[in-house]
Amino acid sequence: MSEPLRVALAGLGTVGGGVIRLLDANRELIARRAGREIEIVAVSARDRGKDRGVDLSRFAWVDDTTALAKQPGAEVVVELIGGSDGPALTLARSTLAAGRHFVTANKAMIAHHGLELAQAAEAAGVALKFEAAVAGGIPVIKGLREGAAANEIARVYGILNGTCNFILSKMESEGRDFAEVLAEAQALGFAESDPSFDIDGVDAAHKLSILAAVAFGTQPAFDDVAISGIRHLLGADIAEAAALGYRVRLLGLAEAGTDGLFQRVHPHLVPIDHPLANVTGSLNAVVAEGNFVGRLLFQGAGAGDGPTASAVVADLIDIARGEFGPPFAMPVASLSAAPKADSGERRGRAYLRFTVADRVGVLAEIAAAMRDAGVSIESLIQRGAISDGSVLVAIVTHESPERSIAQALEKLRGSQSLVGQPMWMHILD
Structure with missing residues (x-):
């Protein structure tokens, strides 16, 4: 069997502790599947003295989390700190610049800086993996x-x-x-x-x-x-x-x-x-x-120490096997900069809920706003007065452009008949 894949781990919260426990519990199975052992060699967190329910004495402790990017012997850095910027982003940039693989569960950082980090990983020929960033243990x-x-x-x-x-x-x-x-x-x-x-x-x-x-x-x-x-x-x-x-x-x-x-x-x-x-x-x-x-x-x-740790370790197994490709499924140069689509012409049915004053003419006012915006009403339900004397009115529309529904709601903005803001929910057809 090949030399172990040596890992530096940043963050020892719920998920970090879960990663250590998973590697301990399934060590032999993971090694067989990965073709080599996966071994944590260094860890870092804010509080060194906190009891996390796992034995940390076998790992090197690094006070400066960002220094893990250059930890001697570590081929991979796992980041479980969180936050779109700050130490997590510094660690990601430093790790990839040092030519080391990087695994993270940090959805905010990938959402905001994923393109930059993917470019850095591609340039260095290393992995950027983030299975755990979306939907926890679901692959x-x-x-x-x-x-x-x-x-x-x-x-x-x-x-x-x-x-x-x-x-x-x-x-x-x-x-x-x-x-x-x-x-x-x-x-x-x-x-x-x-x-x-x-x-x-x-x-x-x-x-x-x-x-x-x-x-x-x-x-x-x-x-x-x-x-x-x-x-x-x-x-x-x-x-x-x-x-x-x-x-x-x-x-x-x-x-x-x-x-x-x-x-x-x-x-x-x-x-x-x-x-x-x-x-x-x-x-x-x-x-x-x-x-x-x-x-x-x-x-x-979609969350929790076990499921999220499972996704992190699955990424480590891929790296141990040498199986990794572009972070976003294709090279950065092939990723298109798609414009933001206009939602106004999207057609669909909608649920609209109004909290209104209990008085004559309110339903006519709402119906007139819908009519003037070209929104056809499929059903209208009025419920009895609630604790403050107001009434709930729920409308389901026929299929309409979203721009028309927005116009109808705009016509009702500021109406003395409405108590609070309307609720608009789309119907998944």
């Missing part, structure tokens, strides 16, 4: 980059944030409101103390921009992702969706067309018989549609 990057490599991908979409899916599933199964379920998710560790990146869709948008680049052969374009989260969702929205035969899911969706690359993270009504409607709890799932392979569904745990 969706490998599936798109390798398994579906012969296909033209028409669309890729899915549930990319476990925190939001946990919240939506709880609201759905228990009839509770958003704020209450969010507090429970925080208590259970499914949501951060500041959950903004999750519930406002930013985390999912990072992952979507990476998926789109791999699926369509485009340069990562995070700034072109339209983002809307679930912060303003009501329990009543979940109930209305169920009554209509749908479940609410926060989806990231990307399509490449003649007018450019369309990318959006937005809550959707998903038909109850669609596979994504039955993905519950903190699970993730991604659907890719290829022109020869058809619809592919990748589903599994």
Whole structure:
């Protein structure tokens, strides 16, 4: 058997500890599959004295994380620090400049700086691997980059944030409101103390921009992702969706067309018989549609020490075998700089929810705004007064251009009849 693949590990949080435990537990199996042992030789983290439940005495400790890029004997650096910039980015740049392989679970860094890092890796002839950056333990990057490599991908979409899916599933199964379920998710560790990146869709948008680049052969374009989260969702929205035969899911969706690359993270009504409607709890799932392979569904745990560590070690096994290619499935020079597609002419059905004052003429005002914008109403549901005396009105539209729906909502902006902002969710058809 060849010499071990020697690894320097930056970050000893949940995932870092999981990587060490996985390499210990499956050492013999991993060595057989990789053709050589995989051995951690150095580690670095902020707190040297913290008990992480693993024996760190066998590894060299490096106080300056960025110095791991030049750690003697290490062929690969694994970065599990997080953050789009700062020490993580410095370590990535330094590692690739030193001609060493780099593995990361850092979706924010890849979304913002992936093109630059891919260029550096290509120039140095080394691997840049980030399977763990998208959907945790689900091998969706490998599936798109390798398994579906012969296909033209028409669309890729899915549930990319476990925190939001946990919240939506709880609201759905228990009839509770958003704020209450969010507090429970925080208590259970499914949501951060500041959950903004999750519930406002930013985390999912990072992952979507990476998926789109791999699926369509485009340069990562995070700034072109339209983002809307679930912060303003009501329990009543979940109930209305169920009554209509749908479940609410926060989806990231990307399509490449003649007018450019369309990318959006937005809550959707998903038909109850669609596979994504039955993905519950903190699970993730991604659907890719290829022109020869058809619809592919990748589903599994999107976070956690075990699943994410599994993806990190899978990348290390590839490197140990000498199996790695362009980070985004094709050489950097072949990645297109696709323009941002205009969503205005996209046609689809929509769910619109209004909280309105309980008085005569409100429904006529809403209907007139829809009529004037050219939006046809398929169904309109009015529910009784809620605690503050206001009323919920839910509308499902016929297929319409998104620009028309936006115009209708703009016509209603500032109306004295509306209490708060309307909720707009797309219907996945």
